[in-house]
Amino acid sequence: MPDQLLFAIEVTLNGLMAGVLYALVALGFVLIFKASGIFNYAQGVMALFAALTLVGIMEGQVPFEHLINVTFGTEIHGFGWEVPALLAILLTMVVMVLFAWAVNWIVLRHLVNQEPIILFMATIGLAYFLEGLGDMMWGSDIKTLDVGLPQGINTWIDETTFNAFGYGFFIDNLDLVATLIAILLVAALVAFSQYTKQGRALRAVADDHQAALSVGISLNFIWVLTWSIAGFVALVAGIMWGAKSGVQFSLSLIALKALPVLMLGGFTSIPGAIVGGLIIGVGEKLFEFLIGPLVGGATENWFAYVLALIFLVFRPQGLFGEKIIERV
Amino acid sequence: MTGPGMSAGARGRSDVRDSLDHEVTADGRKIGGVLMDMRSITLRFGGVEAIKNISFDIREGEIRAIIGPNGAGKSSMLNVISGFYVPQEGEVWFRGSRRPPMKPYQVARQGIARTFQNIALFEGMSVLDNVMTGRLTQMKTGMAAQALWWGKAQREEVENRARVEQIIDFLEIQHIRKTPVGRLPYGLKKRVELARALAADPMLLLLDEPMAGMNVEEKEDMSRFILDVNDEFGTTIALIEHDMGVVMDLSDRVVVMDYGRKIGDGTPAEVRSNQDVIDAYLGVSHD
Numbered sequence: 001m002p003d004q005l006l007f008a009i010e011v012t013l014n015g016l017m018a019g020v021l022y023a024l025v026a027l028g029f030v031l032i033f034k035a036s037g038i039f040n041y042a043q044g045v046m047a048l049f050a051a052l053t054l055v056g057i058m059e060g061q062v063p064f065e066h067l068i069n070v071t072f073g074t075e076i077h078g079f080g081w082e083v084p085a086l087l088a089i090l091l092t093m094v095v096m097v098l099f100a101w102a103v104n105w106i107v108l109r110h111l112v113n114q115e116p117i118i119l120f121m122a123t124i125g126l127a128y129f130l131e132g133l134g135d136m137m138w139g140s141d142i143k144t145l146d147v148g149l150p151q152g153i154n155t156w157i158d159e160t161t162f163n164a165f166g167y168g169f170f171i172d173n174l175d176l177v178a179t180l181i182a183i184l185l186v187a188a189l190v191a192f193s194q195y196t197k198q199g200r201a202l203r204a205v206a207d208d209h210q211a212a213l214s215v216g217i218s219l220n221f222i223w224v225l226t227w228s229i230a231g232f233v234a235l236v237a238g239i240m241w242g243a244k245s246g247v248q249f250s251l252s253l254i255a256l257k258a259l260p261v262l263m264l265g266g267f268t269s270i271p272g273a274i275v276g277g278l279i280i281g282v283g284e285k286l287f288e289f290l291i292g293p294l295v296g297g298a299t300e301n302w303f304a305y306v307l308a309l310i311f312l313v314f315r316p317q318g319l320f321g322e323k324i325i326e327r328v
Numbered sequence: 329m330t331g332p333g334m335s336a337g338a339r340g341r342s343d344v345r346d347s348l349d350h351e352v353t354a355d356g357r358k359i360g361g362v363l364m365d366m367r368s369i370t371l372r373f374g375g376v377e378a379i380k381n382i383s384f385d386i387r388e389g390e391i392r393a394i395i396g397p398n399g400a401g402k403s404s405m406l407n408v409i410s411g412f413y414v415p416q417e418g419e420v421w422f423r424g425s426r427r428p429p430m431k432p433y434q435v436a437r438q439g440i441a442r443t444f445q446n447i448a449l450f451e452g453m454s455v456l457d458n459v460m461t462g463r464l465t466q467m468k469t470g471m472a473a474q475a476l477w478w479g480k481a482q483r484e485e486v487e488n489r490a491r492v493e494q495i496i497d498f499l500e501i502q503h504i505r506k507t508p509v510g511r512l513p514y515g516l517k518k519r520v521e522l523a524r525a526l527a528a529d530p531m532l533l534l535l536d537e538p539m540a541g542m543n544v545e546e547k548e549d550m551s552r553f554i555l556d557v558n559d560e561f562g563t564t565i566a567l568i569e570h571d572m573g574v575v576m577d578l579s580d581r582v583v584v585m586d587y588g589r590k591i592g593d594g595t596p597a598e599v600r601s602n603q604d605v606i607d608a609y610l611g612v613s614h615d
Binding site: 196197200201203206208210211213217219 | 410412431432433434436437441442444448449450451452453457460461462464465467481485524525528
């Protein structure tokens with residue numbers, strides 16, 4: 001096989017892995033948008049906040065440490081213990097559920113029946129608040145997140161492909177694990193929504209609020225549930241991104257990459273979020289590989305957005321979105 | 329749901345049963361005590377009074393109709409009963425105790441199911457799934473139990489599924505069980521909505537214009553289903569209709585509304601001979 005083709009295959013595989021992470025973030029958006037019609041701008045910051053909280057708990061940081069020290073003149077530097085990864089993940093999940101509950105009771109409850117743009121503005125506010133809160137609670141330095149996931153080149157794939165083609169593929173173990181976890185996560189979400197009564201209630205609310213009320217579904221409960229699930233998805237995304245490139249505040253910017261993913265896949269479709277993520281992931285890596293050298297590189301910064309723009313012109317509802325039918 | 333309101337209601341029910349003697353209709357159905365009592369209800373939207381000081385009751389086992397011309401306040405009244413509107417004045421008594429202001433989902437959990445004038449179904453879900461949502465109030469297994477104790481949740485699902493299949497058979501919609509509701513014609517959608525409401529095994533079933541927009545044949549089918557539901561399950565039914573003919577055949581007692589006021593209340597025969605009712609329907613000037 002020619003080298004160029006082998007390179008392209010390797011790039012495609014790596015693109016798929018990157019796409020999985022985009023898809024994870026996009027999934028959080030879709031869940032909330034479907035259930036409540038809210039475009040949650042804060043989804044990316046939720047991933048950041050979840051990752052920060054996870055690191056903070058694992059390293060035994062005292063929340064608001066700096067603030068407490070400055071205010072009371074104390075010299076607190078951590079609890080002095082370390083929490084095992086699994087327990088820390090559970091505790092972080094508890095924090096995310098509390099956050100979901102607080103968002104609903106403090107913010108969204110008062111905005112029922114408001115225009116979508118107002119709800120959207122509220123989530124922008126939420127995003128900045130959460131970013132500030134994360135900073136205040138856990139500090140703004142870049143942290144490494146190590147929950148014990150395997151990292152580095154997968155030697156088995158490297159050797160196998162080297163023996164077969166004379167060229168070893170570089171696939172990161174972390175990307176493989178991320179893919180596996182993403183598949184499990186999506187399978188669990190599908191099972192939840194199809195086979196449990198809460199899942200059925202969730203689909204009902206996503207479909208028609210009035211009808212849902214009339215069969216005894218509490219919208220508030222469902223919204224807290226959806227935001228909790230979105231918080232869980234954010235946590236998973238935060239762990240993956242954090243393990244890959246450290247927990248830092250630029251993590252919240254990955255949310256922006258989810259936007260073109262959603263435009264491709266449709267804002268209301270879970271399969272759409274996944275396929276959209278994969279297309280963007282593969283597309284931008286391949287484009288950089290094939291066209292990048294001709295235009296001076298750095299195409300990964302804009303490729304996704306241009307692709308989304310093209311989709312907006314020709315298929316505004318996305319690949320899997322609900323068809324837009326206008327009654328005249 | 330097991331709130332304090334519920335237990336008070338349960339107690340109230342036995343009081344009612346003890347204090348009232350049953351009546352038997354000409355066709356052998358049993359009409360019991362007062363199930364729902366609306367006392368001096370007034371509902372305003374801004375300066376407009378949609379319902380003006382109306383009182384009436386619904387008795388166990390009967391088919392109670394609310395009729396009146398367009399804009400009379402019929403749907404508003406149904407929305408008060410089902411908790412979608414909260415009246416500014418008046419009291420709602422259900423099963424012998426006064427009902428505090430409630431959210432619609434709480435009302436549903438008390439055993440009051442409803443359909444909507446403009447059909448509110450879950451368009452993206454299959455007929456079976458739609459009807460299954462009607463069982464949500466009957467399914468008690470919590471979320472943690474569903475995740476951890478799969479067997480119990482599954483058994484509950486199977487039990488509820490059996491009841492749902494029974495209702496689907498009863499309303500003769502077996503052939504469309506797996507069809508997404510969005511694809512169904514109007515008449516069938518109405519029937520699916522009735523099935524979903526029935527699936528809750530409601531104590532009180534509210535039907536908002538169940539025959540609106542139907543052709544004669546569909547109307548006859550729907551009338552038959554309503555009568556059968558009342559007859560076989562003993563379900564108490566309150567329905568809104570503006571087609572006088574249909575209502576007179578179906579119902580045991582009729583409330584007539586016009587411009588937010590009650591202008592008649594009684595058996596179909598009584599109502600038909602009521603001069604105010606005749607005037608309202610023939611369009612006698614109101615000023």
